[in-house]
Amino acid sequence: MTWLANPLRDKRDKRLPRIAGPSSLVIFGVTGDLARKKLMPAVYDLANRGLLPPGFSLVGFARREWATQDFSRQVHDAVKEHARTPFSEATWRQLSEGIRFVPGDFSDDDAFDELERTVRKLDEQQGTGGNHAFYLSIPPSFFDVVCKQLARSGLAEPENEDQWRRVVIEKPFGHNLQSARELNAVVEDIFPADSIFRIDHYLGKETVQNIMALRFANQLFEPTWNAHYVDHVQITMAEDIGIGGRAGYYDGIGAARDVIQNHLLQLLALVAMEEPVSFDPSDLRAEKEKVLSAVRLPADLTKHTARGQYAAGWAGGTPVRGYLEEDGIAPDSRTETYAAVRLDIDTRRWAGVPFYLRTGKRLGRRVTEVAVVFKRAPHLPFESTATEELGENALVIRVQPDEGVTIRFGSKVPGTAMEVRDVTMDFGYGYSFTEESPEAYERLILDVLLGDPPLFPRHEEVELSWKILDPIEEFWAENGTPEQYASGGWGPKSADEMLARDGRHWRIP
Amino acid sequence: MIIDLPKTTSSDVGKRLIDLREKHGAVTLGRVLTLALITDEDNAESAIASANHASHEHPCRIIAVIKGTSRGSARLDAQIRVGGDAGASEVIVLRTFGPLTAHPVSVVVPLLLPDAPLVAWWPAEAPEVPAEDPVGALAQRRITDAAACKRPSAALTDRAHGYRPGDTDLAWTRLTLWRALLAAALDQPPHEDVTSVRVVGGSENPSADLLAGWLSMTLRCPVTRTKATGVDGMLSVRLDRPSGPIVIERPDEDVAVLSTPDRVDRKVALPRRSAGECLAEELRRLDPDEVYGDVLLHGLELQRETGKTTRTKVKAKR
Numbered sequence: 001m002t003w004l005a006n007p008l009r010d011k012r013d014k015r016l017p018r019i020a021g022p023s024s025l026v027i028f029g030v031t032g033d034l035a036r037k038k039l040m041p042a043v044y045d046l047a048n049r050g051l052l053p054p055g056f057s058l059v060g061f062a063r064r065e066w067a068t069q070d071f072s073r074q075v076h077d078a079v080k081e082h083a084r085t086p087f088s089e090a091t092w093r094q095l096s097e098g099i100r101f102v103p104g105d106f107s108d109d110d111a112f113d114e115l116e117r118t119v120r121k122l123d124e125q126q127g128t129g130g131n132h133a134f135y136l137s138i139p140p141s142f143f144d145v146v147c148k149q150l151a152r153s154g155l156a157e158p159e160n161e162d163q164w165r166r167v168v169i170e171k172p173f174g175h176n177l178q179s180a181r182e183l184n185a186v187v188e189d190i191f192p193a194d195s196i197f198r199i200d201h202y203l204g205k206e207t208v209q210n211i212m213a214l215r216f217a218n219q220l221f222e223p224t225w226n227a228h229y230v231d232h233v234q235i236t237m238a239e240d241i242g243i244g245g246r247a248g249y250y251d252g253i254g255a256a257r258d259v260i261q262n263h264l265l266q267l268l269a270l271v272a273m274e275e276p277v278s279f280d281p282s283d284l285r286a287e288k289e290k291v292l293s294a295v296r297l298p299a300d301l302t303k304h305t306a307r308g309q310y311a312a313g314w315a316g317g318t319p320v321r322g323y324l325e326e327d328g329i330a331p332d333s334r335t336e337t338y339a340a341v342r343l344d345i346d347t348r349r350w351a352g353v354p355f356y357l358r359t360g361k362r363l364g365r366r367v368t369e370v371a372v373v374f375k376r377a378p379h380l381p382f383e384s385t386a387t388e389e390l391g392e393n394a395l396v397i398r399v400q401p402d403e404g405v406t407i408r409f410g411s412k413v414p415g416t417a418m419e420v421r422d423v424t425m426d427f428g429y430g431y432s433f434t435e436e437s438p439e440a441y442e443r444l445i446l447d448v449l450l451g452d453p454p455l456f457p458r459h460e461e462v463e464l465s466w467k468i469l470d471p472i473e474e475f476w477a478e479n480g481t482p483e484q485y486a487s488g489g490w491g492p493k494s495a496d497e498m499l500a501r502d503g504r505h506w507r508i509p
Numbered sequence: 510m511i512i513d514l515p516k517t518t519s520s521d522v523g524k525r526l527i528d529l530r531e532k533h534g535a536v537t538l539g540r541v542l543t544l545a546l547i548t549d550e551d552n553a554e555s556a557i558a559s560a561n562h563a564s565h566e567h568p569c570r571i572i573a574v575i576k577g578t579s580r581g582s583a584r585l586d587a588q589i590r591v592g593g594d595a596g597a598s599e600v601i602v603l604r605t606f607g608p609l610t611a612h613p614v615s616v617v618v619p620l621l622l623p624d625a626p627l628v629a630w631w632p633a634e635a636p637e638v639p640a641e642d643p644v645g646a647l648a649q650r651r652i653t654d655a656a657a658c659k660r661p662s663a664a665l666t667d668r669a670h671g672y673r674p675g676d677t678d679l680a681w682t683r684l685t686l687w688r689a690l691l692a693a694a695l696d697q698p699p700h701e702d703v704t705s706v707r708v709v710g711g712s713e714n715p716s717a718d719l720l721a722g723w724l725s726m727t728l729r730c731p732v733t734r735t736k737a738t739g740v741d742g743m744l745s746v747r748l749d750r751p752s753g754p755i756v757i758e759r760p761d762e763d764v765a766v767l768s769t770p771d772r773v774d775r776k777v778a779l780p781r782r783s784a785g786e787c788l789a790e791e792l793r794r795l796d797p798d799e800v801y802g803d804v805l806l807h808g809l810e811l812q813r814e815t816g817k818t819t820r821t822k823v824k825a826k827r
Contacts, residue, residue, distance in 0.1 A: 005700050007727045013800040015790065016683055019693035022775070047778065049548050050686045051694065054767040055775030091778040111737035127772040129697075506742040 011403040020449035022129035024041040024057035024098070024122055026115070028106075028146055029137035030071070031062045033171070037136065037203075040075050042441035047095045048085040049438075051446055057098035061107050061115060071101035084439055098126050106138075106145045112153040119155065130163035135196075137170060139249070140183055147190040149365055156190050168197045168448055171262045173459075175253060176327050176473065177466035184423055184459045196231035197448050197456050200439040202263045202368070202399065210429070211270045211370070212279070212407065221395070222275075224374065226349045232502075233271060233355045234371040235264050236509050238363035240488075242310065242320060243337070247328030255307070256339040256469060256476075259335060259359040262367075265292065265465040266457065267399070268355055271370055272345055285458055292464040296344045301475045303501060306493030308485040310362040315488030320362065322484070336482040337361045340495040342502070354502065358495065362487040367509045368399040382418060389421045394507070404428040454509060511656040514587040519619040522587045522601060526620075529591060531686035540598070542792065543622045545572045545644055546630040547613060552657075555784070556632035557600060562785025564598035570622050571600045574613045574644075579635060583607040585616060610713070614643035626650070626795050628787070632659045635664075638671035649795050652788070654679040655715040665715040669805045680715040681801045682787040686779055687743060694748075694755050694769065701750045703728045709744040710823070712736035717743055722808030723800075724748075727818060730818040739823040742781060 009016070025043065027035055046052050052282050060071045076096070080087055106109020107112060122128045136143060147167070158165050166225060174180030187196055215222055224230070225259035237259055243250045250258065266288075273287040298304030298387040312322035323329060324335050338360030345355065374393040387410070396406040405427045410420040447456070490506065499505050512529075514522060546556050553575045564694045584607055592598040603616050624672055629639070629648035636642040636660070639651040655678050658664035666677055675809025695703075700726075706724045710717025717736065720743070725732040728748075737744055743756040760766075765779035 006692060006695045007693055007703075007729075008688070010727070010800055014794055015682075016692060017685070017689050019689050019694065021697055022772075050689065050778070052777075053775075054690070054765075054777035055773075087586070088778070088780070090780055094764055094776050094778045097776065125771075125773060127775045129772070 017049075018446075018450055019051055020053050020056075020446060021131060022053050022055060022127055023127040023131035023133065023397050024059060024119065024126070025133050025135060025445070025449070026059040026061060026119065027135045027137055028061050028142075030060035030074075030101075032137055033065060036074070036078045037082050038439070038441045039135065039445070040078040040132050041084065042439055044075075044079040044083045044091070045085045045439065045442050046090060047358055048083075048091045049442075052095075052449075055098060055128060055129050056498040057100065057122045057126045058095070059074060059115070059118060060099075060101045061104065061111075062101075064103055066101050066103055068099060068101045071100045072096055084442075090474070091404045091492045098128075099121070099375055105150065106142055109152070112149040112155070116153040116155055119139050122423050130159055131165075133166040133168060135168040135214075135448075140169075140172065140174070143156070143169065143183060144186045147187055151190045155417045156408060161230075164195070164451065165191070166195045166448055166451070167191045167195060169201055170199050172253065173198060173262070173462045174466065175257055177463060177470050180462055180466050183206070184462070188459070193459065194461075195314055197444075198264050198458075198462065199444055200457060201444065203294060203440075203444075203456070210403075210405075211267075214397070215271075216275055217414050219343075220277060225372075227351050227353045227373055231373050231375045232249050232353055232504060233268075234373065235267050235271070235355065235357045235369075235508075236371070236506055237263055238366060238490075238509060239370040240316060240363060240366045242362050242487075243323070243326055243329075243476065245327075247326055248356050250318060251335050254335040255337055255361065256341070256473065257358050260341065260357055261465050261469050262457075262462075264357045264359060265468065266461075267370055268292075268295075268343070268357065271372070271397075272350060272355070274349070282482065285461065288457075289460055289464060291347070292461060292468070294346045294350075295468050296346050297468065297471055298342050298344070301389055301472060302479070303341040304498055305475070306338075306340040306492060306495035306498045307476060307482045308338035308360070308495070309333075309482045310333070310337050310360075310487045311484040314450055315362055320487050322487070323361075334477075334481050336476070337365075338482070338485060338495070342497060343468070343496065344456060356504075356506075357498065358491065358506070360485075364488060364490050365507075366401065370397040370399070371395070371507050371508075371509075373504075374395075387420050389419070391422045396507075402428060435487065510590070510592045512589045515566050515591070516587055517586075517587050519585070519603075519616045522589065522603075523619055525589060526599070526601075527681055540570055540622055540625065541569065542569045542628055542795070543572060543620075544569045544598075544628045544630060544792070545574065545617050545648070547574045547576075547644060547783035548632050551561065552633045556630075557602070557705075559783065559785040559788050560630070561600070562783070563599060563789040563792055568788045569598050569628075569792070570620070571598050571727060572601045572617055572620055573600065573783050574617060575602065575604045576610045576613070577604050577606040578608065578611045581607045583609040585609060592600045612643075614647070617644055618649050620646070623724070626790060628652065628795070632784070634659070635667075636671075637667055638673070639676055640671070640673035650791075650797075651676045652679065652791055653677075653694040654784075656680050656764060658684075661713045661715045662718070665809075667717060669809060674799070674802060677791060677798050677801055678705060678715070678719075679784065679787045679791070681719050681798070681804070682791050683716050683782060684720050684723075684743075685757065686782075686791060687746065688723065690757075690765070690767065690777065690779070691724075691746060691748070692755055694757075697769075699709070699750075699752055701752060703730055703748045703750055705712070705730055705749045706732040706750065706816075707735060707745075707747045707749075709735040709737050709823075711741035711744075711747075712738055714741060714743065718812075719801075719808060721812045721816065722804045722810075725812040730815075732812050733819060734816060735819045735821050737821050739758060744823060775820055807811075 269288040273291040276283040309323040340358035390410045394408040411421040411423040483492040586604040588602040626649040628650045629653040634718045635653040639645040655664040708721040721734040
């Protein structure tokens with residue numbers, strides 16, 4: 001890389017940030033929620049932090065009769081409303097000079113030719129140097145046509161080796177192994193593997209990286225991080241909202257494909273993997289792929305999987321509709337809004353330690369966490385009455401909200417009698433470090449522009465996770481319907497029974 | 510909440526803090542460092558405001574030691590600020606009078622957070638050798654600000670003479686975005702050697718001196734430091750290469766223009782950062798800044814030996 005040759009770069013110079021080289025970001029689907037609430041504010045925040053290159057350009061593409069000024073106003077409003085850093089007129093003025101809009105349909109050849117001209121003009125006017133990232137914030141069914149259009153109009157190919165073209169795609173990466181392969185074939189047909197950035201915004205969260213710091217920078221935790229001490233692991237991602245207006249996307253996909261396949265299996269990989277040789281992307285991927293390939297499904301899927309659909313009821317003080325009554329959902333839909341599975345990992349480290357994964361909509365509150373639950377002490381030198389209220393020790397990594405780590409252990413209750421009860425010790429990221437840690441998308445967009453892929457899953461990982469999920473989905477498709485569960489609670493009874501069978505219970509996160 | 514404790518001692522202040530924590534849940538847990546700022550009454554409030562700003566990124570206990578008149582009898586007036594009046598920190602303001610003004614360390618030590626690093630900050634005038642100052646000697650990191658001193662250039666020379674690992678200066682912090690832009694510009698092809706450099710900034714601007722020093726040290730080529738009258742900040746940097754120069758120029762206070770050969774001029778927001786923002790950057794790392802040390806000890810000298818210093822007049826634009 002050029003990086004080593006640059007005399008101004010010094011490893012010891014830790015305060016020098018990396019600024020992306022001359023480049024532009026072309027967003028397809030700029031009218032969507034994600035673009036408005038996350039992408040545009042993230043671009044602005046990066047600019048405000050001085051991390052975007054001089055002349056950085058932002059191009060919007062959508063089926064709207066907008067001129068560039070209209071789009072610019074949209075970005076302005078989105079930034080004012082959602083940006084993390086304070087609004088600065090100077091930053092905005094500078095950013096807005098590089099904003100362009102191209103109206104058109106994905107099937108419209110003329111529109112893509114216009115896009116090509118726009119981008120080329122930016123190279124001249126803004127000095128973007130032929131480096132362009134294409135962010136496909138659109139449903140996967142359009143990837144095919146957009147990629148082909150990019151290839152046809154000559155946008156996908158860099159003109160010389162100093163230039164780059166990258167494509168960014170969002171989950172879901174297919175809906176099963178076969179479709180994931182097809183989707184991948186479409187994109188890889190046009191872009192080389194190292195130019196494809198699959199964004200899983202959970203992996204941009206500081207806490208996910210903190211899992212690696214917690215595990216591999218400390219002496220305290222790793223010695224207990226194995227089957228000798230760990231009883232089981234619970235990975236939860238709960239949402240308090242329903243599907244809202246996403247019926248078209250959600251129905252037929254369901255909770256397992258939407259969340260378990262990507263977020264929860266990635267979290268599992270990070271928690272369970274062996275220590276990578278280095279944090280190089282390839283070394284990290286090697287470990288994640290190893291552990292994912294060692295995942296074993298339960299022998300009896302009836303006993304160790306559970307699914308449900310939220311029923312009408314009250315959640316957080318307001319009456320809510322059930323899934324089957326949502327607009328755009330067929331009354332006989334079998335799509336699950338809650339999914340729980342038990343997975344085992346066939347390695348020496350994890351033999352006999354089940355990993356329970358669960359996710360659902362309309363649950364008690366919005367929370368994502370990884371709970372490592374430890375075995376009980378082999379011998380308790382107390383009267384049995386003294387430890388009645390003592391639970392299992394646990395280490396909980398909270399991914400969101402209120403990122404941090406909680407450790408639960410027993411402590412003596414003050415008083416003359418010996419009585420031990422659970423207490424918690426809490427570390428909040430926000431208390432010890434920064435109230436202003438960068439948004440996940442800032443980090444990810446910057447990594448795309450720098451061409452830095454360690455946080456992005458490769459296609460092999462995507463394939464491995466579908467291999468884990470596909471048999472479960474097939475089993476569900478053939479057997480029964482999801483169980484109804486009360487909105488605002490913690491999921492269906494069958495999920496509780498699934499853990500009760502193993503003599504365990506779900507934590508209340 | 511602001512609590513005044515006139516004519517008090519540090520241990521009483523400490524007791525009051527524990528009391529506050531038990532009664533009101535104003536917690537010190539999770540604070541990652543103690544920031545001691547040592548100053549006089551004139552600079553005190555603006556320095557505390559900057560420290561509060563930085564505390565949003567680094568929750569800390571701020572101890573502001575303000576030197577009052579050294580005449581009269583020894584006295585300590587304290588003030589505790591927590592909650593809305595203190596950002597994400599707790600602020601302890603200690604006003605020393607009489608003979609006590611010569612012993613600030615005695616009031617600071619009882620109030621340090623346990624097992625947490627101490628950062629000392631002199632917002633304006635600083636001791637000649639910060640590391641040998643009694644408070645500085647306790648600190649992992651000592652922050653000074655040459656630009657805020659009465660004679661900035663002389664202050665910078667003092668820093669070089671009194672440098673110990675762990676010292677930094679906000680004049681160096683203010684350069685980070687400039688340095689990042691220059692480094693990013695050289696990341697791009699063609700990867701040619703820089704043959705000469707010109708740094709233009711205010712005549713009494715220590716940041717420009719440090720930048721010139723850094724560039725002569727890293728690029729190993731003659732660096733001209735041009736002292737411009739009519740501005741006080743950084744004005745421009747020019748790196749000459751065989752294929753043409755790279756120039757970053759900031760004619761006003763907000764937006765800079767980057768020009769490279771064969772490419773259109775590009776604008777970038779490069780605002781002057783507030784003391785609070787610079788302090789927050791400074792607190793991000795608590796290990797010695799070795800690059801700053803090298804620039805101070807070798808770079809400045811190298812620039813004076815191999816380069817030259819010129820003067821020019823700049824008309825203030827806008």
